[in-house]
Amino acid sequence: MTSDTPRLSAGKLVIATHNAGKLKEITALLAPFGMECLSAGALGLPEPAETGTTFIQNALIKAHAAAGAAQMPALADDSGLSVAALDGRPGVYTADWAERQWFEGKAGRDWYMAMGKVEGMLAEQGPDVSRDAFFSCVLAIAWPDGRQVVYEGRVDGALTWPPHGTLGFGYDPVFVPTGSTQTFAQIDPAxxxxxxxxxxxxxxxCAEQFGA
Incomplete structure (x- = not known):
């Protein structure tokens, strides 16, 4: 860590998401470092328009919006699935492919529909199409004074069909990470x-912020 890298202190941290699955994962990962995670949803913060064309841009948009609204440090996750045979799609539009639906007046996403859309596009290319894919994750931390840091992660794998497992969320039931025979939705959360x-x-x- 350089001397001018902004650093978190133990205490409250806004997690800029309304996704319960993401909040649960992030809270578990940060718990050992004394961070008290509060979701943007629980704080009643609005979801900003994700107008970026990259994961980094969208993560920063969400982190700065939450930090400014809550006046405390905020962490945003922007992640997605990139499929080789689909030229990297859905990519930053991973959640959009789930197509917003309306149930009892509330917005939601149909992830089974999204998984089916990906599978349908692969099927159109024939039985020998590559099923290689990877998940990307960008974590952006923003402070109310405008400071920011970004971290990027990736896991490679392949898609399977039909979906298997109930432990994950999003596209997890169709993604088998390299070296495994189970989907993310079948693997124990730990x-x-x-x-x-x-x-x-x-x-x-954690290596840069907490020396872990």
Whole structure:
């Protein structure tokens, strides 16, 4: 860590997400360092428009919006699935492919629909199409005074069909990480935390922020 790198102190940290799955994972990863994680959803913070064209841009947009609104440090995660045979799509549009639906007046996403969309596009290319894919994760920390740091992580694997497992979220039921025979949604959460794209990014964050 350089002398001018902004650094977190133990205490409250806003997690700039309304996704319960992400909040649970991030809270577990930061718990050993004395961070009290508060979600943007629980604080009633609005979701900013993710107008960036890269994971870094979108993560910074969310982190700065939360830090400014809550007047405390905020951490944002922007992550997604990139499929080789689809020229890296869905990429930054990973969540958008889930297509917002409305249930009882509330916005949501249909992840099974999203997984089916990816599978359908692969099927159109024939049975020999490459199923190689990777998850990317960018973690951005922003402070109310405008300071910021960014960490990037990645995990490679391949897609499977049909979906398997109920432990994950998003595209986890169709992603098999390299070296495993199970999807992210079948792997025990503790084991997933050790190998995931988010874990890779967090390892870099914790090494610089906490010396871990």
């Amino acid at each position: 084991a997933k935390h050790a190998i995931s794209h988010r874990a890779d990014a967090f390892a870099k964050l």
